[in-house]
Amino acid sequence: MTARWGPVFERNAPVTISRAVRGTLTGVAAALIALTPIAVTPALASPNIPVLQSPKSASLNLPDAPNARDLSGIPTQGGGGKLRDGSVFRSDALNKLGDAEQQQLVSAGIAEIIDFRSPTERGQNPDKVPASIPVKSLPVYDPNNDFxxxxxxxxxxxxxxxxxxxxxxxxxxxxxxxxxxxxxxATARSQFGAAVKEIAGASGPVLFHCTAGKDRTGWMSAILLSALGAPKGQIYNDYLASNDNLAASNQATLDGLVAKGLVTDPALFTPILGVDRDYLDASFDAVQQSFGSFDNFLSQGLGIDGATVATLKSKLVGT
Known part of the structure; x- marks a missing residue:
């Protein structure tokens, strides 16, 4: 993330984060560095892209990763298809999982985990997952503008x-x-493209995640669902679900920051801690402006060919 987007501090100026702040970031805030969301009211759908009601993605029932879910049941266009149960999963960070929760990953048949977090995020909060499940790191971040x-x-x-x-x-x-x-x-696109290929080529179901499971993971879900032919409304429905899934733990995050005297106006953080349809709109608009169509984005931007898309559909979509 470079100075091209968003307000940033001087990139060359040294920034030392105090022990109190680090403790809040990794403890109370459960890695606020990765934008853990608070509960926000989902924006209303624009007339051209309704947020359709669909079967909710099944939770993985991981109390310590409340945004972990199966993308099952989401319909695709034409032929009455939908994503198969247990075929692909999305999640927030897995750094707090106990033994029983780790076993649930094994029971779900997860064959591989993709981690989009930066080296700093992983170093602060390494995943706790079974040794039998390989983890592939595909960091999506800008080292010149560390979140x-x-x-x-x-x-x-x-x-x-x-x-x-x-x-x-x-x-x-x-x-x-x-x-x-x-x-x-280009680097972010390369990592998302690599993730799509990993999902297509894996020997079983793949779980992909960042820390909050809402931004990088949210866009990855949108890429995957778009490639599989899910209607736009269903894609937005899945995206906005992160607000509900994380509401309870996220309120505790801001309460903790206020209690420590680190934040006096929590509302200032609401836009960066929540998901909003305007954000996903921005990604889709950028696809259109830079590549002309989503199909061009897949092929030219992510390096995904038709054979890979066909493999994804065969592996993930059923009736």
Whole structure:
């Protein structure tokens, strides 16, 4: 993430995050660095892309990863198909899983885990998963504009810095620009393309995740569902579900920051801590502007050929 998108601090200026802030980020906030969302009211669907009601994706029932879910039941266009149960999963970070929760990953048949987190995120909160399930790291981040340092600076700087970085609509614009970056940055595209190929070629179901499971994971889900022919409304329905899934733990995140005196106006963080259909709109708009169509984005932007798409459909879509 470069200076092209969102309000940032001077990239060359050293930023030291205090122990108190680090403790909040990795403890109370459960890695706020990766934008854990709070409960926000989902934006209403625009007339041309209704948020359709569909069977909710089944939870993996992981209390310590509340956004972990099976993408089953989501319909695809034509032929009455839908995503097969247990064929692909999305999640927030798996760094808190106990033994019983790890066993649920084995019971679900998960053959591989894809981790989109940066080295900093993984280092602060390494996944706790069974040794029998391989983890492939495909980090989606910009080392020249580390989200960890940005959020740490905002929290540590106090109310005036938070207002400067996030107030007056800056936070929402930050997120809109970030979702454009997910499409326009060549390295980010390369990682998402590699993830699509991993899912197609894996010996069994794949689980992909970042930390909150809402932005990078949300866009990856949108890519996958679009490639499989899911209606736009169903894609947005899946995307916005992160708000509900994470509502309880996310409120505790902000309550903890306020209790520690690190934040006095929690509303400033709402745009960067939640999902909003405008963000996903920004990614799809960037696809159209840069590639002309989603099919071109798949082939030219992600390097996904027709044979890979056919394999995905054969593996993930049933009746």
């Amino acid at each position: 960890y340092l940005f959020v740490g600076k905002a929290i540590q700087g106090g109310p005036s810095v938070q207002q400067q970085l996030l107030g007056d609509g800056k936070a929402k614009q930050f997120m809109v620009d970030y979702y454009k970056w997910l499409v326009t940055d």
